[in-house]
Amino acid sequence: MNLSSSSGKLSRNTLISLINKSSTFPHLAQTHAQLILNGYRFDISTITKLTQKLFHFGHTRHARALFFTVPKPDIFLFNVLVRGFSLNDSPSSSISLYTHLRRNTDLNPDNFTYAFAVAACSNENLLMLLHAHSIIDGYGDNVFVGSALVDLYCKFSRVGFARKVFDGMPERDTVLWNTMINGLVKNCCFEDSIQVFKEMVTRGVKMDSSTVTAVLPAAAELQEMRGGMGIQCLALKFGFHFYDYVLTGLMSLYSKCGDVKTASLLFGMIGKRDLIAFNAMISGFTSNGETECSVRLFRELLVSGEKVSSSTIVGLIPLHSPFGHLHLACSIHGFCVKSGIILNPTVSTAFTAIYNKLNEIDLARRLFDESTEKTVVAWNAMISGYTQNGLTETAISLFQEMMKTEFTPNAVTITTILSACAQLGSLSFGKWVHQLIKSKNIEPNIYVSTALIDMYAKCGNILEAWQLFDSMSEKNTVTWNTIIFGYGLHGYGHEALELFNEMLHLGFNPSSVTFLSVLYACSHAGLVEEGEEVFHSMVNKYRIEPLTEHYACMVDILGRSGQLEKALGFIKELPVEPGPAVWGTLLGACMIHKDTNIARLASERLFELDPESVGYYVLLSNIYSTERNFPKAASIRQVVKKRKLAKSPGCTLIEVNGTPHVFVSGDRSHSHATDIYAKLEKLTGKMREMGYQSETAPALHDVEEEEKELAFNVHSEKLAIAFGLITTEPGTEIRIIKNLRVCLDCHTATKFISKITERLIVVRDANRFHHFKDGKCSCGDYW
DNA sequence: CTAGGGTTAG
Structure with missing residues (x-):
């Protein structure tokens, strides 16, 4: 069509419709010319529409220039500008314009102005200032302004302020609720976000698919299958169309909760699978031990020509699989190097962690040394690698090296180093770390406190351990296990049992380790009946399947008290093949009670099961010495010498x-x-x-x-x-x-x-x- | 809506 040839005057509505229809910038420029020709260059509503469209095409400079041709802009035009700048990567212009509006015009900012200006805030102080202005001008109760405030406070990690704004709103619409939930999730306040979501449901607020998309990751993060399914049911009930985003969120939930079957079903339902969907599915397969599936999916992703992100790589690393994935880890690592995927700190640390878990400390260390961009997390991964592999001195010296750098230890570092300290038994170093926590203001979270309790208990100061435990406001099962084990370690069996009962009374779920700690305490205090009772309740009441360690503990309890036959009978009735730990314990008990017959039986089994271990030979030879059968004792020692089995010197x-x-x-x-x-x-x-x-x-x-x-x-x-x-x-x-x-x-x-x-x-x-x-x-x- | 490090265990 040839607009310039049209002779008659074009109406404002025609022009606005032409602006709306413009699909390219030159087209829009032509319409602009038409507008001037038809005498609308100062017509504010037409100009406003044009400005909006200019921003839409990203022509910020034209929009700005156009604005300054308008002699008396109204608040609407101002708002379009404030919004436009902030959407076009120029939020500082939004703020200057807002300032200009307040200082140099008679116009009054309205709810739109505040909503848009708030969204353009680049820092917290500015945000608070605008917040104050909005209240003064009477827009503090407006949902648009409120949503913007909640969003921005959350973006600056001021969840408390956001919550205050949210709670203070007299009326809340779906967007405001969504914004609050989303903000909480982004700040890792998962419980709170679910709480808010539940409140939203209870109050009958209309949800939409954004609500579901926002809240699902929280359920996934908490591995709250029930909660997540509830959300899904609600979504179904309200008849949402299951957008790909919602499906991806759901898939990710099932994936994180370990139900990869349902996850892959959902994965198949997603119309257009993006990288995020692939990543979630891959990491779901991997953490569920189905590494072949994740590798297959990874191949599919590569073939499709999609880009691979660092999340993809991290998701591929079989960090949670038990053992034997060294080969896989190495080939993924090799793939990264070959295809030029840069090992960012996250990826590099993930590799460090898996090498550490596979006892490949040297490989891990090489990666750590090679990484140019070290982070606190990388240091922590390396230090914990040494700790987990029993190289406590190395862990501590690496920690000291870290202290010389610009990196400051955080709660994770401290937790790890305390664990090393406990292993080593160094009370003075442990106390020093405790001081460090206080002086560096390290967040005393549950991990740190539990590690401190463990350190004090294992370094001999059970009183200090108790006082710390007693003063903790928040405890979990591990905390209880630690203190119970500590008391057992010091021979306070009755106290350990009392603590165990208190723990149950308070409603904590005992774990397998809890029972191990209690049984261990019983064995150290000679509490035979109590031990048997606890074991019984573990199996019958709590339905926890005993591990070899539990059996060994029971053998220890019975054996030490002299009930060797009973202990032997117990072993014979085990549903599993008794391992060296069980027989070794029995052998130890034989030593105390000088029972050579059962001792012989136990040691025969031990020499079969664990021929490398010296301790049993020493024990058996000691038994023969007790019987004054010195030649036999000596011959056993010969075996040790012949096989060059070294015994660690005392x-x-x-x-x-x-x-x-x-x-x-x-x-x-x-x-x-x-x-x-x-x-x-x-x-x-x-x-x-x-x-x-x-x-x-x-x-x-x-x-x-x-x-x-x-x-x-x-x-x-x-x-x-x-x-x-x-x-x-x-x-x-x-x-x-x-x-x-x-x-x-x-x-x-x-x-x-x-x-x-x-x-x-x-x-x-x-x-x-x-x-x-x-x-x-x-x-x-x-x- | 995707990703890295931490506490207990004869």
Whole structure:
């Protein structure tokens, strides 16, 4: 059509319709010319429409120029401009225009102005200022303004403010509810978002598919299948059309909750599957162990020519599969390198984590060292890798290296390092970390507190552990498990049982580990009936299937109390094949009660099941020694020698003024060696006067003394105690850590020493804690 | 609507 040739005047409506129909910028420019020719260049409604369309085509500069030709713009035109700038990546222009409007015109901003200007805020202060203005001008109650405020406060992570605005609104429409739910989800307040959603449903507010799309990720994140299905049912009831977005959200929910079957069904229903849908499905398959499916889907994605994102890669890494996926992880890694996919910190950390889980620490470390862009998360992954693999010293030194960088440890770092600390038993370092938490203002969340409790318990300070536990406002099952285990570790069986009952009373769900901790506590305190009762309730009431560890604990409880036949009967009736842990426990019990027949039976099974382990050989040879069958005992030791099975040497650690000192059996290398031996000699004299005799009976457990001739050697434990006595003030408590179990002689000797020197001596051996005080030990000679 | 690191376990 040729507009310029038309002779008659065009009406305003015709022009507006022409503007609306313009599909390209040149077309629109032509319409603009028509508009001028027809005398509408100052007609504000026509100009406004034109401005809107200009913004639509992204011609911000033209729109701005046009605006300044209008002599007396009205508030509507201003609003279009404020909105237009902010939609076209120029939110600062929106704000300047708003300022101009307030300062230089007589116009009053309206609800649209505020809604649009709020959306253009680039920082929190500005937002608050506009919030205040809107209230002053009487638009504080407007839903449009309210929605914008809620949205922006959430974007600046000010969930509390957003919530205040939301709660204060006298009327709320669907968009406002959606905005609130969406904002909460984006800020990881999943419970709250579901709460708001439920309130919305209860109040009968009309939902739409955006509501569903917004709330589904929260259900998925909480792995709340029931909640998620409720949402789905509601959506069905309200008869929504299941848009691809909703389907993707639902699929992702099922995928995260482990129902990949339903997820893949939904995946098939999605009309146009985008990358996000693929990623969710791939990661669902992977975390469910169906790695072939995820790889297949990944191939499909590659073939379709779609781009692959870093989420795709992270979703492919079989982080949650148990073991044996090293090959897969390596090939995905190889694929990334080959196809030039940049390992961003997230992807790189995911690889580090899987290598750590597969005990491929060196591979993980190489990746960590190579990554140019380290993050706190990467440091944490590496430190936790060392901790999980028992390399506690390396973990701590890497942590110290991190402290020298610009990275500050966060709650996760602290949790990990506390776990390392607990393994190591270093109370002084643990206390230092505790101080660090306070001084660096690290968020004392449940992980940190639980790790602290564990650290104090394992480093010997059960009182501090209890006080921390007692002061915690929020506890979970793991927290309870930790304190129960701690009490068991220190031999306080009755207290552990009391805590267990309190936990149940408060409605916490006991886990498999809970029962392990309780049974463990029973075995350390000789609570046979209680142990049997707990085991029974675990199986029959709580329907928790016992693991080998639970069985071993039961064997320990029965065996220690002398009911060896009963223990053997228990083993024979096990529904599973008993492993070395079970037989080993029985063997240990035989040692205490000197039952050579059952011991022989147990050790035969052990030599079959676990020929590499030395401890059992030592135990059996000790049993023969008890029977004074020395040739047999010696021949067993020969087997150990022949097979070059090394037994870890006994050593003991003591910290004095924060410095660790390590002693081995018969150690003379220490700079204070002369003083230490002199002190021991003096003590032994006093002990003899009080009735002490060296215990000649063989060691009960896997202790230091291996050969008869080593009997002259002083065990590392006594050396450490003597050193502690001469280097600390009288009355100071002495804490030592042994890598093996305490032998009978040392146990008796330590009791005497605690009496003579009036010291509290706390010993952590390979198995538990002993508190020696006034000639008695907290274990009641039952260990 | 998709993605990385953390606490308990004879």
